[in-house]
Amino acid sequence: MSGTELARKSAVTRAKRRLEDKLGPWAVFFKGFVQHPVMVGSIIPSSRFTINRMLSRTDWDRCKLFVEYGPGVGTFCQPVLDRLRPDGALIVIDTNPLYIDYLNRTIHDPRFTAVLGSAADVETIIKDHGHDGADYILSGLPFSTLPDGIGPAIVDGTHKVLRPGGAFLVYQFSAAARDFMAKKFERIDSDFEPLNILPCKLFWGHKD
Numbered sequence: 001m002s003g004t005e006l007a008r009k010s011a012v013t014r015a016k017r018r019l020e021d022k023l024g025p026w027a028v029f030f031k032g033f034v035q036h037p038v039m040v041g042s043i044i045p046s047s048r049f050t051i052n053r054m055l056s057r058t059d060w061d062r063c064k065l066f067v068e069y070g071p072g073v074g075t076f077c078q079p080v081l082d083r084l085r086p087d088g089a090l091i092v093i094d095t096n097p098l099y100i101d102y103l104n105r106t107i108h109d110p111r112f113t114a115v116l117g118s119a120a121d122v123e124t125i126i127k128d129h130g131h132d133g134a135d136y137i138l139s140g141l142p143f144s145t146l147p148d149g150i151g152p153a154i155v156d157g158t159h160k161v162l163r164p165g166g167a168f169l170v171y172q173f174s175a176a177a178r179d180f181m182a183k184k185f186e187r188i189d190s191d192f193e194p195l196n197i198l199p200c201k202l203f204w205g206h207k208d
């Protein structure tokens with residue numbers, strides 16, 4: 001590729017990013033849905049009611065590492081960072097490069113790390129970032145539509161890396177996630193948030 005072509009290509013990329021930033025996170029989220037509908041599983045991000053209800057049972061004083069699977073455009077990221085202690089860390093993992101790129105461009109907090117990868121590799125990912133365990137793991141993954149074997153692998157890995165006393169926080173439109181969680185977590189609390197599109201179920205799997 002010639003120098004002129006390269007310059008034209010990077011100018012187009014920059015213009016596309018500026019347009020995405022202007023349109024805001026919802027447009028980026030929708031674009032990710034159009035590209036990978038099964039992996040994203042929702043057309044708009046979670047509501048603030050879901051965020052507040054899901055995070056309300058976290059003991060923030062004891063939380064050194066918070067991990068999020070499937071952050072999308074970061075709907076939960078700033079609310080988690082707002083509650084996280086100054087020496088805490090938030091690692092988010094998503095398979096979609098569009099979302100990881102957007103998060104890296106829009107969230108500037110030394111406690112925040114966005115990783116392009118699968119939640120099924122959580123053990124390796126947190127080790128690579130210098131952690132031996134997580135206190136809380138939050139998931140917005142569409143468990144019912146994940147490829148075969150991925151849901152159980154994610155629940156196994158999650159249970160393994162959670163520290164005793166930690167919890168797996170899951171929100172989903174269906175109860176499919178609870179069935180996966182029940183294979184590893186003996187104590188699961190549940191709740192419901194009607195003010196979300198679509199109304200969603202919330203679960204907390206405790207590692208006692």
Ligand SMILES: C[S@@+](CC[C@H](N)C(=O)[O-])C[C@H]1O[C@@H](n2cnc3c(N)ncnc32)[C@H](O)[C@@H]1O
Pocket residue numbers: 039040041042044045046069070071072073074075076093094095096099117118119120140141142150
């Ligand atoms: C319903 S969206 C969640 C959006 C966001 N957390 C919210 O509250 O608005 C599901 C996300 O899971 C991601 N995803 C799907 N499979 C994944 C996997 N195996 N590991 C990590 N992320 C995954 C998708 O790319 C998408 O960002």
